[in-house]
Amino acid sequence: MKAISFKSESTLQKSSLDVHAVNNKVEHKSNSESGLHSVDTGSSDEDTTPGLDEFAGLSPYERKRLKNIKENANFFASLQLSESAARLREMIKKKQPTESKRKKPKKKENEIGCRRSMRLLKVDPLRISLPEASTQLTLVEDENTLLPPGPLEMIPENQDDNNELFKGFLKTWAETSKASNKNSEKGLSSIKSYKANLNDMVISEDTVRKVTKGAISSVALHPSETRTLVAAGAKSGQIGLWDLTQQKKEDGAYSFHPHSQTVSCLYFSPTNPAHLLSLSYDGTLRCGDFSSAVFEEVYRNERSSFSSFDFLTEDASTLLVGHWDGHLSLVDRRTPGTSYEKLFNSSMGKIRTVHVHPVLKQYFITAGLRDIHIYDTRRLNTRGSQPLISLHEHTKSIASAYFSPVTGNRVVTTCADSKLRVFDSSCISSQIPLLTTIRHNTITGRWLTRFQAMWDPKQEDCFLVGSMAHPRQVDIFHETGRNVHSFFGDCLLSVCSLSVMHPTRYILAGGNSSGKLHVFINEGSC
Incomplete structure (x- = not known):
């Protein structure tokens, strides 16, 4: 038509x-x-x-x-053209097809539709309504709020009815600490002897244990010569303690919650190993005292987020705290009642790690976004501090920078450009030369804790770092770049992002992103 x-x-x-x-x-x-x-x-x-x-x-x-x-x-x-045109229009209008109106089928009231997620419908499997989204958001915010100031009692989250068992656990940590306050000063072992001892270190089912709920973000080994005691900090704010020498494995680990955010640093006090100091993103620094069973509050700054700390003095009375926003705090624990704080502004936009020189205590090194700076504490300024040395060899984000443990003559850095670098810091002047660059995959992704290369306290020229290689392993490198040893075994099935070595014994403890500790131990060191 x-x-x-x-x-x-x-x-x-x-x-x-x-x-x-x-x-x-x-x-x-x-x-x-x-x-x-x-x-x-x-x-x-x-x-x-x-x-x-x-x-x-x-x-x-x-x-x-x-x-x-x-x-x-x-x-x-x-x-009569107009009449003809009018008649044609009428004919066209009459013969035009009308729009077809398709009748939609009526929806049955009891018709079963597509399956939908009960979680999205706010219904649990028992058909009980779940809390609204606003309530859930409130709960999440409450979890991230700061814990109350002051000391917190050591109450384990996995405590059973046997309170006497937990008291015995704390007593073991406190007494072992008092009995093991002896630092044997031995010279460096030869690489051949050192490698032979590493070969004797093994892992088994008894040396693997889940100690925290979330990913492990820091690990510390107790310096005891008689017992194997490991502490781990988690992204959830937890701290897990594990005694591997406990007769019953199920009784050898307890977890606590002294922080509300990531525990990024754990150190046993060099003067009193019964004290475990922990630093968190929530702006608190606490000291867990096993003798009194409390987590004392050492330093608190609710306006800032902490990233790392180290001891400025050998008696552990003065601490250097790094902030994520680039600030530095000198904290004196000898002040009665509360710690004395002095805040400095560094020349860095962000600080990830701080580490004090083991011999020249006035120097410390900081790792930031893409720069590494060495400062002199005597030249810090509240308005802005200029570094003595700046290292610009890194092309991507830096995870850590540490002095070698005995002399401080070397610095090892971990960078997201898949390179480990060793610098010569034997003479701190305007520059420290780059000695070695080691190709090593450091791309851990979003869900794994970032790698940090750490020196072996027993061996000045060797450091250990996690690995993405298969089978899963932990590598030890010499400062020249040579691979000294790789730890692996049937019980190591995941990536250990953070690993530390015992200061005197051949024990390695590594933590993964599911809260598990993996311990390699020399059978002669048990």
Whole structure:
């Protein structure tokens, strides 16, 4: 019908054009004849054409024009074109198809639709309504809020009804600490002897244990010569303690919650190993005292987030605390009642780790975004401190930087460009040269704790670092870049991002991102 309509309209348009052409031709002819009569006879239309009295007073041209218009109008009226067009429009309208209205099927009231997640419907498997989203958000915020200031009692989260068993656990840690306060000063072992001792270190099912709920973010080995005691800090704010020499494995580990955010640093006090100091992103630094069974508050800054700390003095009375925003705090624990704090502004936008030189205590090194700076504590300024040395060899984010443990003559850094670097810091001047660059995959991704290369306290020239290689392993490198040893075994099935070595014994403890500790131990060191 659309085609018929279009054809009809085309016919009408063609007819109109033909009529218009005829009219123009007639008009042109009339005008020509009028012109000839006026030239030849000199008479007007009024004299020669009867019935045109209504055109009196007009010029001959105008009278002729009006006459043609009237004749044309009469001619079109005789054709009845408007009536025909109206009839065609009516026919087209009547014959146009109407829109089909498809009836939608009625939805059955009891019809079973697609399966939907009960979690999204806020319904648990027992068809009990779950709390609204706003309530859940409130709970999450409460978990991240700061814990109350002051000391917190050591109450384990996995404590059973046997309270006497837990008291015995704490007593073991406290007494072992008192009995093991002896630091044997031995010279460096030869690489051959050192490697032979590493080969005797093994892992078993009894030396693997889950101690925290979340990913492990820091690990510390107790310096005891008689017992194997390991502490681990987690991203959830937990601290797990594990005594591997406990007769019953199920009774050898307890977890606590002294922080509300990631525990990024754990150190046993060098003067009193019964004290475990822990630093957290929540802006608190606490000291777990096993003798009194409390977590004392050493330092608190609710306006900032802490990233790392180290001891500035050998008696552990003064601490250096690094902030994520680039600030530094000198904390004196000898102040009665509360610690004395002095805040400094560094030249770094962010600080990940701080480490004090083991011999020259006035120097310390900081790792930031892409720069590593060495500062002198005597030149720190509250407005802005300038570093003595800046290292710019790193092209991506830096995870850590540490002095070698005995002399401080070397610095090892871990960078996200998949390189480990060793610098010569034997002479702290305007620059310290780069000695070694080691290719090592440090891309742990989003869900794994970042690698940090740590020196072996027993061996000045060797350091250990986690590995992404298969089978899962922990690598030890010499400062020259040579691989000294790789720890692996059937019980090591995951990536140990953070690993530390015992200061005097051949024991390695590594933590993964599921809260498990993996311990390699020399059977002769048990």
